[in-house]
Amino acid sequence: MSRKDELGVGLLGLGVVGGGVAEVLGQKAELFARQAGCVPVLRRVLVRDPAKRRPTEVPVALLTIDPRVILDDPDVRLVIEVMGGETPAVDYIREALQKGKAVVTANKEVMAKHGPELLALADKRGVDLLFEASVGGGIPLIAPFQRDLIANRITSVHAIINGTTNYILTRMAVEGLEFDVALRQAQELGYAEPDPDNDISGRDAAYKTAILASLAFRAVVHASDVHYEGISRLAPRDFRYARELGYAIKLLAIAKEEDGAVQARVHPAFVPNDWLLANVNGVFNAVQVDGDLVGRLLFYGKGAGAMPTTSAILANVMEAARNISAGRRNARLRLDARKSIKPFDTIETRYYLRIWVPDRPGILAQIARVLGDRQISIASVIQKEADPDTQSAELVIMTHPARESDMQGALGEMEKLSAVTQIGNFVRVEA
Amino acid sequence: MSRKDELGVGLLGLGVVGGGVAEVLGQKAELFARQAGCVPVLRRVLVRDPAKRRPTEVPVALLTIDPRVILDDPDVRLVIEVMGGETPAVDYIREALQKGKAVVTANKEVMAKHGPELLALADKRGVDLLFEASVGGGIPLIAPFQRDLIANRITSVHAIINGTTNYILTRMAVEGLEFDVALRQAQELGYAEPDPDNDISGRDAAYKTAILASLAFRAVVHASDVHYEGISRLAPRDFRYARELGYAIKLLAIAKEEDGAVQARVHPAFVPNDWLLANVNGVFNAVQVDGDLVGRLLFYGKGAGAMPTTSAILANVMEAARNISAGRRNARLRLDARKSIKPFDTIETRYYLRIWVPDRPGILAQIARVLGDRQISIASVIQKEADPDTQSAELVIMTHPARESDMQGALGEMEKLSAVTQIGNFVRVEA
Helix, strand or coil, rough: CCCEEEEEEEEEECCCHHHHHHHHHHHHHHHHHHHHHHHEEEEECCCCCCCCCCCCCCCCEEEECCHHHCCCCEEEEEEEEEECCCCCCHHHHHHHHHHCCCCECCCHHHHEEEEEEEEHHHHHHCCCEECHHHHCCCCCCHHHHHCCCCCCCEEEEEEEECHHHHHHHHHHHHCCHHHHHHHHHHHHHHCCCCCHHHHHHHHHHHHHHHHHHHHHHHCCCCHHCEEEECCCCCCHHHHHHHHCCEEEEEEEEEEEECCCCCHHHHEEEEECCCCCHHHCCCEEEEEEEEEEEEEEEEEEEECCHHHHHHHHHHHHHHHHHHHCCCCCCCCCCCCCCCCCCCCHHHHHEEEEEEEEEEEEHHHHHHHHHHHHHHCCEHHHHHHHEEEECCCEEEEEEECCEEEEHHHHHHHHHHHHHHCCCEEEEEEEEEE | CHHHHEEEEECCCHHHHHHHHHHHHHHHHHHHHHHHCCEEEEEEEEECCCCCCCCCCCCCHHHEEECCHHHHHCCCCCEEEECCCCCCCCHHHHHHHCCCCCEEEEEEEHHHHHHHHHHHHHHHHHHEEEEEHCCCCCCCCHHHHHHCCCCEEEEEEEEEHHHHHHHHHHHHHHHHHHHHHHHHHHCCCCCCCCCCHHCCCCCHHHHHHHHHHHHHHCECCCHHHHHHCCCCCCCHHHHHHHHHCCCEEEEEEEEEEECEEEEEEEEEEEECCCCCHHCCCEEEEEEEEEEEEEEEEEEEEEECHHHHHHHHHHHHHHHHHHHCCCCCCCCCCCCCCCEEEEHHHHEEEEEEEEEEECCCCHHHHHHHHHHHHHHCCCEEEEEEEECCCCEEEEEEEEEEEEEEHHHHHHHHHHHHHHCCCEEEEEEECCC
């Protein structure tokens, strides 16, 4: 194949995903030649330690610890960034774009924190910045938002976009495990990191939510605009009660637009069992989209892993390669900076409350008053258990839609009530 | 807006979908101006009866009964075909392409019977022929196959792509209704046509399967290559037994590729409850795709209706409009004509058999022999019911994978056995 049909590629990172990309890219030469009119050829791969043994066979001569040999190489026209983390990845991406190189990245943190700036830069330099792999692994999401759903006004997005937490929640729901036990088992199986905080805190999901919200509503949504809460406070009884009430409990990424204001949040939520989303179990991800024309859509698949992520990255590489050989680029993604972000304490949602109370008359009246004083009306109350020894009972309360700040105030007040032994938990309810 | 920024559009058909397209197209001028650099303007709309009262407001002056005023108009650069049916739609599409007009169609029958020819013609004339709306209504399917999954080798597609039958099967499963009752109720609710044959026979799904199989495997799959069976022979007890065995019963569109041979079929099938597909109920559609890199994906949404279909059509119109204003076209869809079609009687699958037998010893031995003679091995047998009056019992047999021709032979032989009162039903099992 002559030089002119080759597309010089620089790969930043050779971890699990980078190894997959390097391996599969080499096998797809014929596909690229046929579909893109050029064949991506790995010129250099940036690694931390060239001596490290790796599952993937990459010629040692291609490995470098110096980003300059990739960023300064005019023959590298496409950079694939799979090193992860905010810095130095963002600096490499920025420089690559500035030098007119197309960039394909799987970096959710960089896109969630610097996406708008980098997209504007790519636009200015007339090159592609593609990031399908940054959310939902191999699930086609970004392209559908930008192209297939373009005629729709998206009203809401509800997503399960962290496989680690969905695996843990599935085990808790199905087997009644405590959080700590389910987490430990997930770690033993390699579904959770030794330090799982980034996943279980909801932070990983928050990055992806910022990206999804930006795409869905063409708004500038920064990682710091996304309120997030983790799953560690959930107890087996919450799952039991949820099931009795007709719900599953999932760590949901939620993004909505109402009158030009965008809300983006990540927290455990009750999901109605008749939503397909409630049936998404294990490490799988799913993104539910509601649009004014299309109605409800759901995209389901593996949100992580070397090969699913490689699938998304190669689709982007194919797109960039086609554009480069045709001397064009993708339609620009225009974000509307005028759209505002709705503060979390102003959102309205329904709530599930689990409260331990003394088992004697008049208790509910006091609780109802605290809620009523803040315009929180009760949809249903069930007394779940009474403990003769401690003379206490457990109440499960479902509310009608209420304002977050009001609920937080009410929870604070309830904790002080003699009528409340302990607030077991509260979970927001989507429907 | 100056003429040069306008894109002349001809609309063929003003039924439910056509009305939706005409209505929404007019509301999206700003979106098109921003995203495509040109605004589609309806120049003429082909209708059968201009006098007919319609829900959508389309200026009478635009209506015509003469296709020539659209096909011969050089200012019509994009034709949207939503009249349905094979002819004359296919002739209009062919002529439009020949005259260098881009075509967006929702016509599954035309694409299933003439797709390869029309795509080759569009390629020859250098224009787009886009058909996202022909399968799965508003669910993005065709673009994902052509772009997002391009690096994958697709191994199988399992889809629920007919909302009418899925609604009927859901009612039968949930409420234990007989087929006739569920069908009548679906008709009363407008989910089934007065003449429902096209849906319940599986023919509608077969057209869509031909299109999906062509895209998934880049093969030439004609409507006539797709074996299809309907849902009318299913009984409430089949759903009851399926549930007991851990399955749902769905009308499945199945396409697989093994060693260069493509199989494409539509028939009722047992679907394992742990597949998300088993939880797709009512009029919703879902397409499950297995790829070598991405693993399992599922796309879910409304497969029919004016607005969901309009969503898909407008996405195609946007794509064609962008290409026209940029003086380019989409990457060609290359089909490999060497891929063969696997004859239906050579497929291998597992089977569920429900058989009424005389309630006396030795019966199972005779049945097992008939199956064994044809290398069909039994995975499990359960005696479901015994009827003292008729001295008969009902056996439910699950087999291991067997060849379709062998099973058909065995069924024919069993019918002649004194050991078999009646073959209640047989359903293929996917897993």
